[in-house]
Amino acid sequence: MTAPLRVLSLYEGFFAGGARVLHTDVVAGLHAGGQSHRVLSVAARARRESTVQVMWDDPRCRRLVEAGVEVRSLGRTAGDAPLGPETFGPRHLRRAAAMIAQADIVVSLKEQPLGLLLALRDRGMMPDVPVAVCLHRSDPAHAGSARDWLDEAARTGLVSAAIACAASTRDAYREVLGGGVEGGVEAQVVANGIDTERFRPGTxxxxxxxxxxxxxxxxxxxxxxxxxxxxxxxxxxxxxxxxxxxxxxxxxxxxxxxxxxxxxxxxxxxxxxxxxxxxxxxxxxxxxxxxxxxxxxxxxxxxxxxxxxxxxxxxxxxxxxxxxxxxxxxxxxxxxxxxxxxxxxxxxxxxxxxxxxxxxxxxxxxxxxxxxxxxxxSRERMIEQYRGAIEALATRLPLAA
CATH class of the missing domain: 3.40.50.2000 (Glycogen Phosphorylase B;)
Incomplete structure (x- = not known):
C-alpha cells in the first residue's frame, strides 16, 4: 500500500483574510481526501489593521485542528511587513528544518513565508524538498520585499512550482517567476471555489x-x-x-x-x-x-x-x-x-x-x-485541481533529478 503524500503548508500567520480562508479550505479538503497535511505558521500572533489576532483563536486555525491537521508555530509576531531571512535565529531554523525534512512537498501560502526558506538555504539547513508557492495577488509590487524573495527563490530553483488563483495573478507574476525563460517557473491557474454547503441561501x-x-x-x-x-x-x-x-x-x-x-x-x-x-x-x-x-x-x-x-x-x-x-x-x-x-x-x-x-x-x-x-x-473542482498540481510536482521532480 502506497503511503500518503506528506505535504507541509507554510503560513506567514493566521489572521483575517481571503487567502487564508481559501488555503485552509484546500488543506482540510486534501487531508480528508487522502493526502497527509501539516501546517507550520511562522507567526503565533499578528498585529494588523489596528488589531492583535492570536493564532489559536483564529477560526482557520481551529478548523484545521478539528480536521485532524497538525498545526505548529515558530512563535513570531507578524506585522505589516513580512519577516525577512535575517530575522530568524538558530532555534527557529532548526524547528522549521525538522518539519520540512518530514515532508514530501512544501507549499507556501503566498510569497511571505519564503523569507524563512531563504534563511534555511543560506545557512545550509534547507532539506532537499520541492517547494510550490500559492499566489493570491494581482500586483506583486505591493508585496514589498517578499516579491524579491520570490524572484530569488524562482531564479535559484528553491521554488519549483507556482499555483495562481486567477489569470490576472499568473500574468502579473510572470516576470517575477521568470516564466517562459529557461529555469523559470510557470504558474498554473486554479480558480477559487467555496464550500457551497456553508455559503447557501438562508431559510x-x-x-x-x-x-x-x-x-x-x-x-x-x-x-x-x-x-x-x-x-x-x-x-x-x-x-x-x-x-x-x-x-x-x-x-x-x-x-x-x-x-x-x-x-x-x-x-x-x-x-x-x-x-x-x-x-x-x-x-x-x-x-x-x-x-x-x-x-x-x-x-x-x-x-x-x-x-x-x-x-x-x-x-x-x-x-x-x-x-x-x-x-x-x-x-x-x-x-x-x-x-x-x-x-x-x-x-x-x-x-x-x-x-x-x-x-x-x-x-x-x-x-x-x-x-x-x-x-x-463550488470548491470540489478547486480541491481536485490542487490535488493534481501537488501530486504532479511530487512525481515530476524525482524523474528530473
Missing part, C-alpha cells in the same frame, strides 16, 4: 434571526462590505458610496466587517468624516466575525471597492452562492468572476451607488441569477 427563519440580532427590519435593503481596513480594499470609496446612497435610500443598512472595521479604529472614524457619511446612515461596524455565512444570507448586495491587488475575491462568490448580488470595481479577475450574475462599476462613488439602486430595483431577478451560478462556484 426565512435564519434570515429573520440574524436580522433581529443586528436590529435590521425584515424588508430593509442590506449592503455587505466584507474586507479588512486597508488601502487595497479602499474603504473610503465604499463610504463615499454609502454617503451618496443613504441620502436617497435612508432605509438601507450597510454592514462593514473585517479586521479594523470597528469604531475603535481612529483611521476608520476619520474615513467616515472625510466621506461625509450622514449621521442618520445605518452603518453597522461589526469587526472580525466568525459568522460570515449568516451575514451573506441577509445581504442583498455584496460590495467590493478595491483599488488594486485583488485576484479572485472570495467575498463575491460567497455572496452570490448565498443569493446576494456582487457589485465590484474592476480589479484582478473580478469581472470574470461575476460575469452573468453581478455588476462591475468604475472606481467612482456615484457609479457604485447607482449600481446598488439597479440591483435593489430588480432584486428578485438578480437573486435568481446569483443562485443559478452556484454549481460553478
Amino acid at each position: 426565512a427563519r435564519e434570515r429573520a434571526a440574524i436580522r433581529r440580532s443586528l436590529e435590521i427590519p425584515a424588508d430593509a435593503p442590506v449592503v455587505l462590505f466584507a474586507a479588512r481596513f486597508d488601502a487595497m480594499k479602499n474603504p473610503g470609496l465604499f463610504l463615499r458610496a454609502v454617503a451618496a446612497h443613504a441620502r436617497r435610500r435612508p432605509e438601507s443598512h450597510y454592514l462593514m466587517c473585517g479586521a479594523g472595521m470597528s469604531s475603535a479604529n481612529p483611521a476608520l472614524r476619520a474615513a467616515f468624516a472625510e466621506a461625509g457619511v450622514p449621521a442618520s446612515a445605518r452603518v453597522h461596524l461589526l469587526g472580525i466575525r466568525d459568522d460570515m455565512p449568516a451575514l451573506h444570507r441577509i445581504a442583498d448586495i455584496v460590495a467590493l471597492t478595491s483599488a488594486f491587488g485583488e485576484a479572485s475575491p472570495l467575498c463575491l462568490i460567497e455572496g452570490a452562492a448565498s443569493g446576494a448580488t456582487p457589485v465590484t470595481t474592476s480589479v484582478g479577475d473580478a469581472a470574470r468572476v461575476v460575469e452573468g450574475f453581478g455588476i462591475v462599476t468604475a472606481h467612482d462613488a456615484a457609479s457604485i451607488a447607482g449600481a446598488w439602486d439597479v440591483v435593489l430595483a430588480e432584486r428578485p431577478a438578480f437573486r435568481r441569477l446569483a443562485l443559478a451560478a452556484r454549481p460553478r462556484l
Whole structure:
C-alpha cells in the first residue's frame, strides 16, 4: 500500500483574510481526501489593521485542528511587513528544518513565508524538498520585499512550482517567476471555489434571526462590505458610496466587517468624516466575525471597492452562492468572476451607488441569477485541481533529478 503524500503548508500567520480562508479550505479538503497535511505558521500572533489576532483563536486555525491537521508555530509576531531571512535565529531554523525534512512537498501560502526558506538555504539547513508557492495577488509590487524573495527563490530553483488563483495573478507574476525563460517557473491557474454547503441561501427563519440580532427590519435593503481596513480594499470609496446612497435610500443598512472595521479604529472614524457619511446612515461596524455565512444570507448586495491587488475575491462568490448580488470595481479577475450574475462599476462613488439602486430595483431577478451560478462556484473542482498540481510536482521532480 502506497503511503500518503506528506505535504507541509507554510503560513506567514493566521489572521483575517481571503487567502487564508481559501488555503485552509484546500488543506482540510486534501487531508480528508487522502493526502497527509501539516501546517507550520511562522507567526503565533499578528498585529494588523489596528488589531492583535492570536493564532489559536483564529477560526482557520481551529478548523484545521478539528480536521485532524497538525498545526505548529515558530512563535513570531507578524506585522505589516513580512519577516525577512535575517530575522530568524538558530532555534527557529532548526524547528522549521525538522518539519520540512518530514515532508514530501512544501507549499507556501503566498510569497511571505519564503523569507524563512531563504534563511534555511543560506545557512545550509534547507532539506532537499520541492517547494510550490500559492499566489493570491494581482500586483506583486505591493508585496514589498517578499516579491524579491520570490524572484530569488524562482531564479535559484528553491521554488519549483507556482499555483495562481486567477489569470490576472499568473500574468502579473510572470516576470517575477521568470516564466517562459529557461529555469523559470510557470504558474498554473486554479480558480477559487467555496464550500457551497456553508455559503447557501438562508431559510426565512435564519434570515429573520440574524436580522433581529443586528436590529435590521425584515424588508430593509442590506449592503455587505466584507474586507479588512486597508488601502487595497479602499474603504473610503465604499463610504463615499454609502454617503451618496443613504441620502436617497435612508432605509438601507450597510454592514462593514473585517479586521479594523470597528469604531475603535481612529483611521476608520476619520474615513467616515472625510466621506461625509450622514449621521442618520445605518452603518453597522461589526469587526472580525466568525459568522460570515449568516451575514451573506441577509445581504442583498455584496460590495467590493478595491483599488488594486485583488485576484479572485472570495467575498463575491460567497455572496452570490448565498443569493446576494456582487457589485465590484474592476480589479484582478473580478469581472470574470461575476460575469452573468453581478455588476462591475468604475472606481467612482456615484457609479457604485447607482449600481446598488439597479440591483435593489430588480432584486428578485438578480437573486435568481446569483443562485443559478452556484454549481460553478463550488470548491470540489478547486480541491481536485490542487490535488493534481501537488501530486504532479511530487512525481515530476524525482524523474528530473
